[in-house]
Amino acid sequence: MNFCAIDFGTSNSAIAIEADSGMRLVPLEGEQLTMPTAVFYCTDADDLPPAALPGPGGDDTLPRCFGRAAVQAYIDGYEGRLMRSMKSVLGTALIDQTTEVGQGLGVRYLDIVTGYLRHLRNQAEKAGGQPLKQVVLGRPVYFVDDEPERDAAAQASLEAAARAVGFADIAFQFEPIAAAFDFEQHCTQEEHVLVADIGGGTSDFSVVRVGPERARRTERRDDILANHGIHIAGTDFDRHLSLARIMPMLGLGGFGPSVLGQPPRPVPSRVYFDLTTWHLINTVYQPSRVAELRNMVEFYGEPAHHRRLMKVVSERLGHALVGRAEAAKIAVAEGGATDIDLGLIEAGLHNGLDADQADQALRADLERIVACARDTVQQAGLKPEQLGALYFTGGSTGLKLLTDALQAAFPGARAVRGDRLASVATGLGLYAKRLFTA
Ligand SMILES: Nc1ncnc2c1ncn2[C@@H]1O[C@H](COP(=O)(O)OP(=O)(O)OP(=O)(O)O)[C@@H](O)[C@H]1O
Ligand SMILES: [Mg+2]
Numbered sequence: 001m002n003f004c005a006i007d008f009g010t011s012n013s014a015i016a017i018e019a020d021s022g023m024r025l026v027p028l029e030g031e032q033l034t035m036p037t038a039v040f041y042c043t044d045a046d047d048l049p050p051a052a053l054p055g056p057g058g059d060d061t062l063p064r065c066f067g068r069a070a071v072q073a074y075i076d077g078y079e080g081r082l083m084r085s086m087k088s089v090l091g092t093a094l095i096d097q098t099t100e101v102g103q104g105l106g107v108r109y110l111d112i113v114t115g116y117l118r119h120l121r122n123q124a125e126k127a128g129g130q131p132l133k134q135v136v137l138g139r140p141v142y143f144v145d146d147e148p149e150r151d152a153a154a155q156a157s158l159e160a161a162a163r164a165v166g167f168a169d170i171a172f173q174f175e176p177i178a179a180a181f182d183f184e185q186h187c188t189q190e191e192h193v194l195v196a197d198i199g200g201g202t203s204d205f206s207v208v209r210v211g212p213e214r215a216r217r218t219e220r221r222d223d224i225l226a227n228h229g230i231h232i233a234g235t236d237f238d239r240h241l242s243l244a245r246i247m248p249m250l251g252l253g254g255f256g257p258s259v260l261g262q263p264p265r266p267v268p269s270r271v272y273f274d275l276t277t278w279h280l281i282n283t284v285y286q287p288s289r290v291a292e293l294r295n296m297v298e299f300y301g302e303p304a305h306h307r308r309l310m311k312v313v314s315e316r317l318g319h320a321l322v323g324r325a326e327a328a329k330i331a332v333a334e335g336g337a338t339d340i341d342l343g344l345i346e347a348g349l350h351n352g353l354d355a356d357q358a359d360q361a362l363r364a365d366l367e368r369i370v371a372c373a374r375d376t377v378q379q380a381g382l383k384p385e386q387l388g389a390l391y392f393t394g395g396s397t398g399l400k401l402l403t404d405a406l407q408a409a410f411p412g413a414r415a416v417r418g419d420r421l422a423s424v425a426t427g428l429g430l431y432a433k434r435l436f437t438a
Pocket of ligand 1 (some may be wrong): 008009010011012013035072140151175198199200201202203233234270326330333334339391394395396397399418421
């Protein structure tokens with residue numbers, strides 16, 4: 001009994017270990033079975049957040065907080081840097097690079113991933129009371145779209161991180177296949193299911209043949225009829241919402257002053273794209289970039305826009321604004337119209353977001369996601385009406401617009417909702433048990 005399964009997600013992660021009957025998810029923060037994929041590196045040793053843990057040693061000594069505590073340390077204004085969406089760095093050139101966390105201190109991206117996996121393993125070893133040597137790691141269908149070499153490099157980096165943490169035996173399974181195994185536990189007949197796992201970083205689809213009898217088999221290769229995915233999901237929705245409802249308050253879409261006889265020039269837009277993309281936000285804070293932006297004041301017909309932009313840049317509010325966009329998206333999904341409070345930029349500044357505006361911002365992405373789902377079913381050699389069930393998992397399936405669009409594409413399939421945040425980890429656990437106890 002020394003194996004486990006890890007769902008290392010773009011936004012949330014979980015780890016499963018063996019239990020008396022089957023597998024169970026390990027409590028990661030208090031009773032919570034999933035935890036934000038977030039690390040806060042603390043750079044002021046004399047003023048540490050209460051949840052700070054020491055670094056493991058060697059080259060990696062900075063104290064840090066994980067999960068909700070990491071986000072809280074950031075909100076509370078402790079000195080240091082919050083890292084999120086680390087998974088999206090896998091397969092990019094950044095993974096071997098060092099990023100500054102403050103006070104001239106740097107951390108290698110791969111070490112951030114390693115440190116996070118180590119924390120998950122520590123929590124699971126504490127809960128299970130035994131050292132864990134074998135692991136199944138979930139992986140998206142594609143870490144990187146349309147680039148097999150970079151995709152392979154992404155998996156190799158994740159494997160290297162798992163090895164550095166102390167896992168000796170490492171296997172991978174596709175995240176949506178894992179979700180299908182979770183679905184199958186409650187399945188009463190043999191059928192084809194299309195799993196839609198719409199998370200933070202990727203929208204993944206699989207067509208799997210499931211059934212009570214098949215669930216007992218260890219070899220399932222023939223039951224996996226198709227696997228497909230696209231790199232568009234929750235964090236892209238946040239970016240679009242921010243570009244539609246927050247960045248215009250900072251000048252996006254605006255124009256420069258009209259100079260006699262000349263049509264006004266549009267405000268250059270690149271900074272707004274960088275400010276809404278997690279791993280690019282810090283590039284906007286580089287001193288040379290800040291100076292360049294300061295000099296661009298004459299591009300702005302509305303001086304308040306430039307003033308707000310400079311406030312965001314000089315006070316490093318980019319990550320906080322992405323957080324506002326995400327919170328607004330979830331608020332609208334759960335309860336209709338909301339107000340985005342931007343008082344951190346300027347007293348009294350705010351903008352509304354209603355369901356129509358949110359739908360509008362998501363529409364372009366939506367079509368590509370539904371097209372990916374249709375392609376997956378086609379690759380499986382099935383007609384849409386041959387699907388028995390449509391299984392929804394991943395946080396972004398909280399968006400009714402998205403699940404409605406998928407249901408409309410497969411009207412004959414029964415829609416089933418899984419545990420949005422835990423289904424993949426549960427399924428990876430079931431697979432780990434079959435693999436390591438076979
Ligand atoms: N109620 C909700 N409505 C809409 N979106 C939501 C809701 N709750 C969470 N989300 C979004 O779900 C995403 C996180 O989902 P999840 O935890 O499944 O992703 P992940 O597994 O970390 O990512 P990935 O599988 O892509 O690596 C985030 O973008 C979050 O904003
Ligand atoms: Mg996921």
